Amino acid sequence: MLRVGLTGGIGAGKSTVSRLLTGLGAVLVDADVLAREVVAPGTPGLAAVVAEFGSGVLAADGALDRPALGRVVFADPRRRAALNAIVHPLVAARRRELRAAAAEDAVVVEDVPLLVETGAAPGYPLVVVVDADAAERERRLVAERGMDPADARARIAAQAGDGERRAAADVLLPNPRREPGRPDPLPALVERLWRERLLPFEAGLRAGRPGPVPDGEPTxxxxxxxxxxxxxxxxxxxxxxxxxxxxxxxxxxxxxxxxxxxxxxxxxxxxxxxxxxxxxxxxxxxxxxxxxxxxxx
Structure with missing residues (x-):
């Protein structure tokens, strides 16, 4: 089994890459999905969030009001750290359960938005970063998700900078703004990553076989x-x-x-x-x- 850490700034296109890799055969463990599961109604996670932030972060039906919680934590690093201290351990435990259930020859792609921010990147055999600059990500958040521009900028600012993520990347998948009329190059990049890096890496691990010496020189x-x-x-x-x-x-x-x-x-x-x-x-x-x-x- 090969574990791959997939990350990128909000609006960079991680969901697109996750979908493409899943289509090629990867097992996806999506931290955003898990983060919702662990604070679903009736869970200890939701009870801990309400104890920390108050009932104002609950919707009328008793579920977590994520926009209300976001307005509290994204503007205040201390409050954001308090939320992370509740949610991250619960997500990590659930992630371990899903990894344990995967097949022996699986390529398990863990989509983790805060992989760099939490310092977890070195714990993965391979880290893939989906890359788009902050201005393009803000444009996508506003145009495609209907987010308020100030809210979009606050969410981008709350994450690691582009340089930090690029430094953590074993593989960088550029996903800039697409030019009108031009085909999207991202699917071909992902397919090549799967064929030339992920599958051989997994096979080498399973066979106990060191990888070949790559071309060029290390940086x-x-x-x-x-x-x-x-x-x-x-x-x-x-x-x-x-x-x-x-x-x-x-x-x-x-x-x-x-x-x-x-x-x-x-x-x-x-x-x-x-x-x-x-x-x-x-x-x-x-x-x-x-x-x-x-x-x-």
Whole structure:
């Protein structure tokens, strides 16, 4: 199974990409859908929200009045943090349940709007960001969702900046304003991502096979993402070679390397199964120890 984190700013087009990936065969775990489920009428989540924000965030039928709650939290970072502290753990628990129910060979795409803001991106083997600049996203929110311009700007400002999301992206899917009369390039980009990156990555993980060495040279952003992912999995890591593929790193213990896309590559050694990012990781002491044992034998 391959877990993919999908994100992008509000209005960027995540829902379109989610729909395209689902059509290709991905299993979708939509954080927005889960966020509604965990605060549905009668749930402990809704009771906790009302206890924190008062009955003014309830509609006449007892359901959560999301626009009313949004007016409270999007203008106040402290109130937004209080809401996140209630909802995020509930969504995370439900997400784990859905992942556990997926098939062994599934590509599980987790649509998480606040993936970067919550610091969760390094915990995924691959992060895909749908990218559109803030001005275009504001236009879409106003023109396509009927949102008030000031409300649209407030919601955009409450999220990570475009640069932060781009830095977190292993794959960046540009989704700018479409020119009239021109075909939408996004479906072809998603299909190529599925065929050339996601399916081979999943197959490599299942087979315990490291990915190939990609063309070109790694960037500084590639190295930062690799290091953050290794630190999330193993607690501590250092890059020993970042100028060419494969990147080479060292960690103190195996930790959760398998959970972020690494497979065994020999005694005390692991490698990424990602066909777009070749990394070799040595576990401190284990490679040398294995060599000494082999020498005595």
């Amino acid at each position: 500084a952003a590639d190295a930062r993402r690799v290091l953050a992912r290794l630190e999330a999995a193993a607690g501590r890591a250092r890059l020993e070679q970042a100028a060419s593929w494969p990147l080479r790193a060292r960690v103190p213990a195996e930790g959760g390397l398998a959970s972020v896309g690494y497979v065994g590559a020999g005694p005390g050694r692991f490698a990424s199964a990602d066909p777009g990012c070749a990394v070799v990781v040595d576990v401190e002491g284990e490679v040398a120890g294995a060599a000494r044992v082999g020498g005595r034998a």
